[in-house]
Ligand code: ASP
């Protein structure tokens with residue numbers, strides 16, 4: 001059996017934790033399995049590197065930024081290989097260049113295009129544990145790229161797909177996927193399994209457990225994931241296709257405080273305006289989330305949308321340069337709160353129940369958007385935690401033990 005195991009920063013944050021991971025991998029190896037390990041940078045080291053860069057240059061060139069950030073993962077894989085060697089187990093660390101993980105050219109937000117599996121296979125053939133840097137790739141200019149914050153999950157799933165692994169385990173500092181973030185909602189309950197679609201919505205909405213592109217990839221290639229704790233032996237949450245056995249209408253509540261609302265007032269009410277606006281933003285790689293267009297009046301209309309906090313300033317600048325309008329308003333003190341559940345598709349009244357929970361808690365809704373298995377509201381950021389708890393209670397998602 002071939003197993004891909006991914007460990008996040010906390011799981012390799014210090015010497016003891018590195019040996020804890022090494023031992024877990026060696027155990028798997030001694031059962032006769034092929035083991036590929038994907039690691040993040042130690043602890044919050046990626047943040048440390050970002051700080052270092054900012055001390056030199058407030059606005060560092062993106063290529064150089066990736067050159068710097070990829071060193072974090074290179075440290076952790078090398079140290080892990082040394083730990084395994086000291087345990088008497090043959091191991092080899094490989095970076096994105098050595099594996100050959102090809103990505104698109106966009107620095108800091110590259111996408112994996114193709115992975116050459118030969119080197120890894122050759123090392124496994126010699127009964128080595130192969131330890132691969134997460135988060136990084138190489139583009140067509142032979143430059144390092146990174147996959148976006150939290151991207152090591154995506155590296156792991158892509159490797160599992162490329163190697164046709166039998167198992168892909170994502171080890172983290174929580175023991176699985178919860179109905180809500182347990183730090184914010186004390187009654188949150190661990191889920192035994194979620195579907196790809198639910199996980200995708202939850203990941204995108206800031207549930208924080210998995211990089212959303214890793215779930216997209218897992219779904220595309222049918223890689224079954226297990227999210228579990230690196231610190232204990234609990235079973236974790238399985239992420240897979242198919243339908244839910246337990247007829248849960250709502251599986252989870254998520255909040256994302258990295259949201260900003262941009263309202264553009266008094267745009268011309270004529271064809272092509274929305275296209276022009278969002279096309280200008282797309283050219284600068286600004287990801288838009290919710291969109292609302294008002295009914296036109298006196299030949300003008302308003303368009304309101306949400307994006308990440310950081311993107312909002314850039315969006316404001318681009319719009320001011322490229323568009324004709326009366327005024328623009330940016331509000332970063334907003335948060336998205338969402339409910340997700342595959343069972344929603346076949347049940348009426350789910351959105352109404354969520355809105356009722358917010359009404360009961362006297363929380364004002366500023367925007368609403370939905371998908372087949374999700375309802376999202378935009379509210380004031382300071383209300384986010386209270387909203388999550390109110391909704392979680394309303395749908396009775398908690399642990400009753
Ligand atoms: N080290 C990178 C980050 O902190 C990638 C990861 O941890 O997945 O974002």
Ligand code: MG
Nearest residue numbers: 008150209211
């Ligand atoms: Mg992560």
